[in-house]
Amino acid sequence: MKSKASAPGKVILFGEHFVVYGVKAILCAIDKRITVTAEKISERKIFIKSNIGELEIQPNKLISEINSPLKPFYYLANKIIQNKNFGLKINVDSEIPLGVGLGSSSACCVAGAAAISKLVGDISKEEILKLAIEAEKTIFENTSGADCTVCTFGGLMEYDKKNGFSKIESEPNFHLVIVNSNVEHSTESVVGEVKKYKENNKEKFSKLCEDESVLVENVLEMLKENNVKGLGQKIIQNQKFLETIGISNNKLRDMIQIGNKSSFGAKITGAGGGGCIFALTDESNLEDTIKKFKEKKYECFSVKIDFKGLDTF
Numbered sequence: 001m002k003s004k005a006s007a008p009g010k011v012i013l014f015g016e017h018f019v020v021y022g023v024k025a026i027l028c029a030i031d032k033r034i035t036v037t038a039e040k041i042s043e044r045k046i047f048i049k050s051n052i053g054e055l056e057i058q059p060n061k062l063i064s065e066i067n068s069p070l071k072p073f074y075y076l077a078n079k080i081i082q083n084k085n086f087g088l089k090i091n092v093d094s095e096i097p098l099g100v101g102l103g104s105s106s107a108c109c110v111a112g113a114a115a116i117s118k119l120v121g122d123i124s125k126e127e128i129l130k131l132a133i134e135a136e137k138t139i140f141e142n143t144s145g146a147d148c149t150v151c152t153f154g155g156l157m158e159y160d161k162k163n164g165f166s167k168i169e170s171e172p173n174f175h176l177v178i179v180n181s182n183v184e185h186s187t188e189s190v191v192g193e194v195k196k197y198k199e200n201n202k203e204k205f206s207k208l209c210e211d212e213s214v215l216v217e218n219v220l221e222m223l224k225e226n227n228v229k230g231l232g233q234k235i236i237q238n239q240k241f242l243e244t245i246g247i248s249n250n251k252l253r254d255m256i257q258i259g260n261k262s263s264f265g266a267k268i269t270g271a272g273g274g275g276c277i278f279a280l281t282d283e284s285n286l287e288d289t290i291k292k293f294k295e296k297k298y299e300c301f302s303v304k305i306d307f308k309g310l311d312t313f
């Protein structure tokens, strides 16, 4: 018996890092996916295969004993086959580059939770999300849950840790150009650095959280009005906050400068420290923005919002 699920990656439009401390973020799912296939096997073992490696392992091991980036899949598989007499074969197929801020870990956890749990019965998207967040915590303890939420439900949404998500119903006519610095980051370690910044700059950080909250509320209004130019200005402002907390670097700044010249505004998306930036465009400046990045030999591509979210087959 086999089951299959796929989940989209994501872009954080506004509010990464501050969302870990309770501020509202705005994010969207993108049309790049991870597909996970899970199969029951008679041997009581867990086999995981992906483009980043393979793992063959007995069930019932402590998660702290597993030293592999495939750990979230082991967590999910081991949990689902508790007290069962079968093993699992899991295959991961990804269109999302890893460790660059596009939500590869969350898409893995959401598609993995859905494909594996479907082998033992139907469960709701809310339960899948809960399982996915548990799995993500095996690699990144302090997750806000924002990424797994948007990978599960898709679309454009606001999210905060206390109230969860709320879909933003407007369908803005913007295009996002993603530019990859090709410098991998570990979300966990960048979030750790921000925590240190916060502890050493308590008042400054709390003021930044307030400013980010105001910015996000302004953005929600602008989204209703489809005010793309205004959104660009807010992107530029949000990037300044990210510079202040120390998650940028020279390469990212160069990319953002190029983006700011041709698009409405550009900023880091996700953890930073490397990874991707995005530039906000519409039909009028999409091609020119892509051309400008390509002239400087940066890898870039445009993405659309994915409205489907988690899909099971």
Ligand SMILES: Nc1ncnc2c1ncn2[C@@H]1O[C@H](COP(=O)(O)OP(=O)(O)OP(=O)(O)O)[C@@H](O)[C@H]1O
Residues within 6 Å of the ligand: 050, 051, 052, 069, 070, 071, 072, 092, 093, 094, 097, 098, 099, 100, 101, 102, 103, 104, 105, 106, 108, 139, 140, 147, 185, 186, 187, 188, 269, 270, 271, 272, 275
């Ligand atoms: N193709 C894949 N196969 C298996 N595991 C993957 C794959 N892609 C991502 N992962 C998991 O996700 C981890 C990378 O997650 P990380 O949070 O550092 O980056 P990201 O999710 O791409 O970026 P961000 O959280 O900023 O959006 C990997 O170490 C691995 O555990």
Ligand SMILES: C[C@@](O)(CCO)CC(=O)[O-]
Residues within 6 Å of the ligand: 012, 015, 016, 017, 018, 019, 020, 101, 103, 142, 143, 144, 145, 146, 147, 187, 191, 269, 270, 271
């Ligand atoms: C940096 C962060 O805000 C987003 C990572 O994509 C961490 C999180 O929300 O869990």
